[in-house]
Amino acid sequence: LHAELESLMTPAALVDVDRMQANLARMAAYTKRHGLALRPHTKTHKSADLARRQLTHGASGLTVATLLEGETMMAASSDVLLAHPPLGDAKLRRLVQMAKHVRTTVALDSPEALAGVARAADRGRVEVGVLVELDLGMKRVGVADPRRTVELARGAVAASCLEFRGVLFYPGHIREPVAEQGPALQAVNDGLAEHLEALRAAGLEAEVVSGGSTPTAYVSHEIAGLTEIRPGTYIFNDRTTSSIGACAWEDCAYSVLATVVSTAVPGQAVVDAGAKALAREELRAPDATGYAALLDRPDVVVSGLSEEHGILDLRQTDWRPAVGERVRIVPNHVCVSVNLQNRIWGVRGERIEESWLVEARGWSR
Numbered sequence: 001l002h003a004e005l006e007s008l009m010t011p012a013a014l015v016d017v018d019r020m021q022a023n024l025a026r027m028a029a030y031t032k033r034h035g036l037a038l039r040p041h042t043k044t045h046k047s048a049d050l051a052r053r054q055l056t057h058g059a060s061g062l063t064v065a066t067l068l069e070g071e072t073m074m075a076a077s078s079d080v081l082l083a084h085p086p087l088g089d090a091k092l093r094r095l096v097q098m099a100k101h102v103r104t105t106v107a108l109d110s111p112e113a114l115a116g117v118a119r120a121a122d123r124g125r126v127e128v129g130v131l132v133e134l135d136l137g138m139k140r141v142g143v144a145d146p147r148r149t150v151e152l153a154r155g156a157v158a159a160s161c162l163e164f165r166g167v168l169f170y171p172g173h174i175r176e177p178v179a180e181q182g183p184a185l186q187a188v189n190d191g192l193a194e195h196l197e198a199l200r201a202a203g204l205e206a207e208v209v210s211g212g213s214t215p216t217a218y219v220s221h222e223i224a225g226l227t228e229i230r231p232g233t234y235i236f237n238d239r240t241t242s243s244i245g246a247c248a249w250e251d252c253a254y255s256v257l258a259t260v261v262s263t264a265v266p267g268q269a270v271v272d273a274g275a276k277a278l279a280r281e282e283l284r285a286p287d288a289t290g291y292a293a294l295l296d297r298p299d300v301v302v303s304g305l306s307e308e309h310g311i312l313d314l315r316q317t318d319w320r321p322a323v324g325e326r327v328r329i330v331p332n333h334v335c336v337s338v339n340l341q342n343r344i345w346g347v348r349g350e351r352i353e354e355s356w357l358v359e360a361r362g363w364s365r
């Protein structure tokens, strides 16, 4: 596939291939240097091809949030972690099918989820690995009390088709600038130590201690006992990641190519990328405004969104785009924007070199 960008209809999702490769290489080098396993979260790209690229850049397995992501990623890796508690027969049936083909691990935080996975694994005659999910401050899923960690781990050990593999947590509550993450990381360290000690005291060993996110990725080695990280966003980065200093603006590999379709209203320009291309995600950073910013002019933000219209705020800039001009827009939260695309286009400069289907969108084929 070699075509000029000019030939693409907008809006179109672009990935700067060189920037993506650099992001992948940087994470591979970091995890190798610190002896951490890398298990990227594939929810960011939902493409088996891009997952293969992560596997050639240091990843030893993959993380998924949905069964469809898991089924898609089986084509790329023989080792898949479902980092979402599987509840209900339909999900459990699909989980068992997965486990017939690849080494499958699930994270869970309740006796109900544990019992369901145990029953399904038994019936399907497959082995499923279990990580007990800890709440180390995120307050979403995960057990906070180390006694519950031990109970769930014991439950996994006792079930014949389950294998207790360790613990998992997601430090998604740590969104402050990288330089200011110290106290929050200390709290994670202290909390994790309590759970690991409780397991050890009960004669249980957490072979896997899985953590990591893009905002905290490069300080993961400061968390004692961590064996693995699961960054997702790092492959592309986005305006949030850059605004907290977890990457440079120049590391943003993903943008939505859009066309200026109107400048009729003074002080703004309207593009053909709206909420259905960029996603309406707030910037979780101090003094932040807008839903996205121009790649080449980060001071120009998307201040408003309709479904198919994006409003560029021109009040802080002398730049006055012409109707018909094209711009590249970096969304606040890349994963949600990618999830709105059928296909993303790999570009080098003005050339389209490859493309990837966002295969694992939705929950079933």
Ligand SMILES: Cc1ncc(COP(=O)(O)O)c(C=O)c1O
Pocket (backbone or CB within 6 Å): 041, 063, 083, 170, 172, 212, 213, 214, 215, 230, 231, 232, 233, 234
């Ligand atoms: C459980 C879990 N692990 C890992 C990640 C990856 O985090 P990030 O996108 O910040 O890299 C996420 C993201 O939502 C997650 O929910």
